C-alpha cells in the first residue's frame with residue numbers, strides 16, 4: 001500500500017462497523033472504535049459479550065463478516081495474522097501459549113524468533129549475543145530476571161501471566177491486545193501486573209479486555225462496553241462510571 005492509499009494515520013487502530021457471524025449467532029454486531037496512539041483502551045463486557053471475537057478479528061484469527069480494520073491508517077482487514085505481527089500488532093490469548101517444559105529464557109527467545117518469521121541473520125554469533133540481550137531486557141521488564149532459567153511450568157500463575165506479557169512484548173510491538181491479562185490472579189498478583197502495564201512506554205498502544213469493571217476503569221484512558229455483541233457505551237472511565245445503563249447491567253452483579 002502506498003502512502004496515498006493510507007486512510008487515517010491519526011489512529012493506532014480504526015475498527016469500523018465490524019461484524020462477526022457464526023451461523024445464526026451474531027457474536028459481534030457493528031462495533032466501531034477509534035484508538036489514538038498511546039491510548040490505554042479497555043474493552044469491558046460479561047462473558048459471551050463478544051470481546052475475544054473482536055480481538056480475533058483485529059489479530060486476523062477470524063475474518064470479519066463485515067466492516068473494516070486499519071492499523072496506523074493501513075487497511076489490514078484481510079491480512080493474515082503473521083503479516084499483522086510484522087506490522088507491530090501483538091495479542092495474548094485467554095488460554096496461555098507458554099511452553100511449560102521450557103525455561104523463561106527459552107520461551108522469550110522463541111517469542112523473539114517467532115516475531116521475525118523466516119528472516120534469519122547470517123551472522124549467527126552476533127545474532128545470539130543480540131538475542132540474549134533482548135531476551136534479558138524482556139525478562140527485566142516483566143520482573144522475571146531471577147526466574148530466567150526456571151521452567152515456565154514451575155512459575156506461579158501470576159508469573160506465567162507476566163511471562164505471557166513478556167512474550168507479547170517481543171520485537172517492540174506498536175499495538176498490544178491483552179485478553180483478560182488479570183484473570184484468575186490474586187489481588188496482589190493483579191496489582192503487580194497492572195503496575196507492570198503502567199510502566200509500558202506510550203509508544204505501545206494497549207487494548208485490554210477486562211470483565212472486572214474496577215480494573216477496566218482504573219487501567220484505561222477510555223473504555224468500550226460490550227453487551228451481547230453490541231456496543232453498550234464508550235467513554236472515559238468517569239463517563240462510564242456515571243453511565244446508568246452500565247450501572248444497571250454491571251453494578252453489584254457478578255458478570256460471570
Ligand SMILES: Nc1ncnc2c1ncn2[C@@H]1O[C@H](COP(=O)(O)OP(=O)(O)O)[C@@H](O)[C@H]1O
Nearest residue numbers: 022025027045046047048049050051052053054
Ligand atoms: N468459533 C466460534 N464459533 C461459534 N460461536 C462462537 C465462536 N467463538 C465465540 N462464539 C460465541 O460468540 C459469542 C461471543 O464469544 P466471545 O467473543 O468469546 O465472548 P467474550 O470474550 O466476551 O466472553 C459467544 O456466544 C460464544 O459462544
Ligand SMILES: [Mg+2]
Nearest residue numbers: 051052053094
Ligand atoms: Mg473472552
